[in-house]
Amino acid sequence: MLRLIAILLLTALAAAAPAPARAQYPTKPVELVVPFPAGGRTDIIARQWAAAAGKHLGQQVVVVQKVGGGGAVGSIHVMNAPADGYILMATTIGNQVLRPISATVPYRYDSFAPIGQISAATLVLAAKSDRPWKTLSELVADARKRPGAITFGTPLKLLPHLTVARFARAAGVDLKHVPQTGDGPAITATLGGHVDMVVTSVGTILSHIKAGNLRPLGVFSEARDPALPEAATAGEQGFAVVGEPWTGIAAPKGTPAEVLARLRSVFELTIKDPEFVAGMEKLGERIVPMRADRFGARWAQDFEGLEPVVKALK
């Protein structure tokens, strides 16, 4: 009896001994905040990534929608969340870099810690196929003759709009922007001939180009897009304008270094995970992985490059 009590007490004592100072992260499910509506591209990419990350982290990664204010509501939620690695954010150039430039919000692009970039899209400038231009140079030549008469539709002050603004400035022409409430409405307006051109990611309008309803004039990336090899880059056509909307993962600033290190090594595994790669392929989304340091540097670079463009719009 005494022995039993002694054993029990000793066991209790052992259990009471301080567990390894900090249990191995993660010990509970991780939340991945998506600052955009369910079913959008960011959301679908985030859900695919969450499934892969869950596998490699050994804890479930749960997608949580925090929608509103062009991504500001979700970004603020993550910025204010405890920096312990249990709340992450699926982030894009829109909510993280551009929103703080065009609206008053309590965060900046550098209020977060980078984990890694998942993908980057190729922006293509496409005209309704009955319009006369076949290349950017033909467009520019026509626009010189008719300043302000050629129209393009994109959502307001997001990367497609800013990229056209940069292009127009580089080419010294005046193109008329007709603001749209989303990529879908912008494509509809172009197909209906209500605006002349649309700028969006290749994946979004590939089927309309293939069906012959829209004609690509050029892409705003360093290299041609494998899905649309016939479209020359703006650089090839003599206009050095690049704009690539990216999607990646970020954590609140101040997340402990060892947690960030774990997340970053898991990130490396996820983007090579065959299931994740296959899922992204089905989506028509190009995986363009970027490690945390370069991803963070890109935020700063995009901010420096785009802030003057947004300010010049006013």
Added chain:
Amino acid sequence: MLEGIGQGFAVALEWQNLLYCFAGVLLGTVLGVLPGIGPVAGIALLLPATYGLHPASAIIMMAGIFYGTMYGGSTTSILINVPGEASSVITCLEGYQMARRGRAGPALGIAAIGSFIAGTIGVVGLMLAAPPLARLALAFGPPEYSALIVFGLVVLAFLSSGSTLRALAMGAFGLLLGTIGLEPISGFARFTFGVPELFDGIGFIPVAMGLFGLGEILDKAARAGSAEVVRARLTHLLPSRSDWARSWRAILRGTGIGFLCGLLPGPNAVIASIVSYGTEKRLARHPEEFGRGAIEGVAGPESANNAAAAGALVPLFTLGLPSSPPTAVLLAGFLIHGLTPGPLLMQQRPDVFWGVLASMYIGNAMLLVLNLPLIGVFVRILRIPDVYLLPAVVLFCMVGAYSVGNSLADVWVMVLFGLVGFACRRGGFDTAPVVLALVLGPVLETALRQALILSDGSPAIFVTRPIAAAFLAAAAALIVWNLVAVRRGRMARTLAADPTGGARCSD
């Protein structure tokens, strides 16, 4: 085409696809009944679960959720005056009045039958005429769209059975609420006070739940104990022969209106239900019954919003363009299965294209079979004593408002508008125009300003484009017609000495 339809039924009738179709419509009905939780959340949550399925099965199930919610959305509107979706706001007007008179059964029955007829005819339209209809939808640019919404707002002003002046005041209030947020053309912040939750404006779901649901509950609670509370006896569960005779034309008209409105981008199901209600009120043999439970006012709009769901699939299937949030999530469903809806879908994946369309016939029939027996169950909800029912509804509203965007701010908006709704009921103001104007206002502003950018500021663009000019002319005609009718009505009213002007929701 016939070959395609045959192939479609072959796909849709495979036993596992029948099962997925049933699972989809069942889930859709449940989500539709729960206020606030609509097709968007339902489909998005289900997306990851469909990874392993055959693409046709997955899309069949997700489409089932989409049109299934259109059936369920009317239930709470009729029973407890809480619209499940924006397109069911109109159903509250007559549906809830019918329920208060003990006719919840026929109201639910006609909503289900009308939805079935409209859904089925809508799918036929989708199969036969999708490509040409898609071209029609593309002809709608900013000027046409502005004119259509002006027409919708004019119809809205005359919807209320009470005073037009009060309806206009409430509509203007709704339009003002719609100006909150980042303005669509230059991104200037209006009335946001730096609160990011307000950048996108005030969501109509919390506002509608507050004005209708919570407002009604507060009103009921305030009357509790007074002799006014009459527990209506439930007479029939299904529409009678005379109900049917009054409704079938409304159902067919609602189907036509709904399908055409559904083709257009934006809150098409909302516009469809407004225009259908306005039409029925105009054409009714007994217009005085409107506002007191006219069955045509349930049959028409409920058919219209279901036909709009079918119409909304036209631009999605033929152009790959989602026209509303639920079709956007459906587009995501296509994408994660490596399918791109659009001009090439019919050739590349005829099994999916025709299979999904064929499954919609079957799904609509399933929904009818599923919903008619449920009427008996739903109607029993009304027998629950108010002391239990009212708090439960408040809870549902809160959960619903929160679930829209996982945001506590939406719950506060709902509570605030509950108080506003209560005050409006006491003051005899109809709250439907507030919600509908809140939905339509921002769309009108965007379209109007886009049109003026295109025309370099010249308003001539609204009369030189034929479709736009036609809608504006129709709106003008409606105003003139009503002025004449009001003058005549005033004489009639003096004779009849009818004192009920404007008191629809406080009677």
